[in-house]
Amino acid sequence: MSCATLAKGLLDLEVARARMIAAAEPVRGEALVALEQAAGRVLARDLTARLDMPGIDNSAMDGYALRLAELSAAGLPVVMRVAAGADVQTLPEGGCARIFTGAPVPRGADCVVPQERVRLDEAGRMHVVGEAKPGANIRRRGEEYREGDPLLSAGWTLDAPALAMLASQGIAEVPVLPSLKVALISTGDELIEPGEPYVPGQVYNSNRVMLKALLQQDACDVVDLGVIADDPDALREAFAFARDNADLVVCTGGVSVGEEDHVRPVLDELGGLFFHGVAMKPGKPFAFGYLDDGSPEGVPLIGLPGNPVASLVGWHMLARPFVQGCQGRTVGPLQQYRVRAGFSRRGSPGRRELLRVTLDWQGDHPVAMLAGGQGSHMLHGASQAHGYLMVAADTEVEEGHEYPYLPAGQFVD
């Protein structure tokens, strides 16, 4: 998108995203944690295999292990039985072994035939029905990787399959980067907490639980400072505490231009603003800066808009890539592919719009439909969405035309 089309004073979304990624400094240090505690954590060092995988030749099927050369119309007597966990034995000549999935293939056997493809005669001899091929159904030692081969690189996020692979190597503890400590602040005199009695005019604090969940999903340690009043002194005090007790400060609300919006002036006073205002809808008044802690740059602060969906979009597009960079994770480009719109809609002047949509897969191609109301205060649509349809500034959405679609799965990887 050309910058000429941007609303005045607003940064292009891709430029803002690139700035956030470039500004992220990975946390330093290393901690050894148990595998069970390591989900979502980031690997601090490259890991190599301790063992060949698989560790021994073993059977891929419940069946019979044999020497192919010994197969004849007379069949083979079943002379041994090997279950998973047994020692590696040698197959006596002229016989076959009853074998189970994962069990060590006896020395000498060169094929396993699944039990569905054999017939046992009255004398208990095994006959293969159909063809048997050399090496069939044997999982060879080291066929996946060998001792010393690279397994995972530093910066890898430890998800369930990665943890399972490490467990399969007998690894019980992993070296990870320290958790990012994030102070979370909600601002707004109108905010009440879920569970409190409803008072018309007051607003339940939904950003707090949303951001806590998002931060925790990304394995951050959250220092929740609760709600801070719309008052510069209170905000100053909260920012100073957050700066001294966290690696990053995230606050919501009070980041726009009204006289009740104190985030920007207090940030100017306690540190410095890096940028404020991004040409995206929702999420325009996104602010990023540093709180001065005496170091060259200080403690980063992200100011997300108060409107809940603006906060969510600001997190997905800009705050999360910064957090991932600070966690030592590699941040890739936004994943997108083109999808046809199943609706028409007027364009957003000067701002790229991120419409919350569902994908309808009933036809021969997916069609994006609006997931619900698109106001930046409308959480229902956001809760139903499968992803965002990204529409350039000043661009009308025309039914049947294709637009970039950003699947939501990329924001929880």
Ligand SMILES: Nc1nc2c(c(=O)[nH]1)N[C@H]1C(S)=C(S)[C@@H](COP(=O)(O)OP(=O)(O)OC[C@H]3O[C@@H](n4cnc5c(N)ncnc54)[C@H](O)[C@@H]3O)O[C@H]1N2
């Ligand atoms: N004159 C202008 N007014 C506004 C502009 C503008 O450019 N000029 N921008 C609008 C846009 S866009 C957005 S987004 C909002 C963001 O404003 P703030 O970040 O200052 O947020 P607040 O004013 O504090 O609150 C906005 C809205 O969100 C509700 N809110 C706030 N915190 C929470 C929370 N924790 N949980 C649930 N809801 C929350 C709040 O009650 C307000 O309804 O500014 C526009 N205005």
Ligand code: MOO
């Ligand atoms: O950026 Mo605001 O989020 O349009 O409502």
